[in-house]
Amino acid sequence: MSKQIHEFQQLQYAQRERLAFIDYNLEYIGKVSRNTLIECFGVGPASCSRDFRIYNALSPDNAVLRHHDKFYYRKDTFKPLFEHDAGTVLKWLSEGFGYGLSNQQQKTDWVISPQFLSAPAPRFLGRLSRAIALNKALLIVYHCAESGVTEREIVPHAIANVGEYWIVRAFDRSAGEFTDYIGSRIESAEELEKELLECESALADEKWQGTSKLELIAHPSLKYKSPVEMDFGMTNGRTVINVRTALVHYFLRFMRIDTGGIIRSSDQNFNLLLVNSKDVLRN
Template sequence: MPPIPRAQLERLSYIDFRLYFLGELRRSDLVARFGMGPAGATRDIAQYREAAPGNLDFDGTRKLYLPSATFRPLFEHAPQRVLSALSQGFGQGAAEDLSPLLRCEIPTALSRPRMDVLAPVTRAIHCGKAVRLVYHSLSGPPGERELVPFALVDSGVRWHVRAFDRKSAEFRDFVLTRIESPEVLADSAVGPRESAEHDVQWSRIVELELLPHPSHARPDVIRRDYDMPDGVLRIRVRAANAGYMLRRWNVDCSPDLSLRGPEYALGLRDPLVLYGAANALLAPGYRPPAPASPADKLPGSRQRDDTAASSR
């Protein structure tokens, strides 16, 4: 399509979405979604028809548009955003304006951060500032900390923030629901070593190869579930998040894939890729490699020792 204003591009994408996923479109859908007049909705539908000729059929009886038999989506629709829109609605407006587009059931979130906690933390991330807060740790009484946060992470169970902790001088994860009274420190300078670029666990990318679990009765179905036509699902994750992801999906990370149970549909081909990942112990069945014994030396080292012994 030729360049068009972003606002109109969003409206054309919405037309494409409704035709593709809901199978119908009315002018009133655009009017309600974007707060526009009927004449503007008519112009957008005409623009869509021009950009994607043959995509629309008009049902004069019901006064609505239908996808044609030769319909092809004009836009690429990301699966996660599509499912979010269908189950929770569109837009960034007030919560009462959002409603599911289809009957959907999604898991209840048991752990939700308070907005008066989340907002200062996200402001600090966006502005590159530190934040002072009280943190409730499992390992001790509540205490004041200064953090330099740089990312939010959804572990699948709860949200946490990745941050540099000035108290321990380390990069760590802090659960948002355990944070109290955060205050953005507008005048506190953030040093270079406190930035994400110096977080080794965050910067390191771990490449995982997941397989259908060898004990699963229907590996062919597992290959379909996870779109692995060659039998392997390859994903890249940050070392800081690898343990969370593997636990969330119940991936068997034992050395011999020995875990049993219907929850283990996937296995990690090579658990050694997790070596050095700080939260690898969260991965089901993961066992760090045993420390090398004095006899377990590299061949080159053994040869040098033997040479030295023979020359004495």
């Protein structure tokens, strides 16, 4: 057993969690500071300083301290101290950091979540997430169902779970517009040093910033409507859901919502009907 592994195993569980948090932030956010650690775990500055000393001793090539803002930044020689599962990391990125990061095998057998068949490869997920956090552009090799394998310059600003898979929302510099990329179809991703333009930022993505109000009712073809009304917490047989405009078509397809023939489906067995389909789909 190496000295590094032995020292790591001697650490208390709470301290391993904090080291895992440092590792996670470096890989997926690109930076981490003592204040980041304090805000998440409520520990004192002295404990945080000790955690960073231990982390740097265990992984001396992972981070460099920049004194102007007192953040540790990920180095190109970074090698994760912990193995981060892509599905779990995506959950943390969307819902916030959770406990059990350094010991991911602790789980119950009575609460079951669906297993994602499609997620960005872990080696690219870090690059995507860091690019978003640090406002960087990427050169990606992407496998497209319509145009095959292509190389594209993108400015990503969000990663979204749309039910069937995870997508990357980004500005495509070649097309000059915001579009979506299925995360699992990204073959490679390299960071670019080109300066970002204002028109490439998330704030310029009108469909991402905008929301659409979906008015839903149980489908008229259903013999019994009350089960569906209960499923979706309807009041007076109706519910209203706000969805980002850029994600509306994914939501309608995944939830199998009838739009009155505007969006066709090979399976016409719908549970829900979109009442205001003309208003929603003209966006």
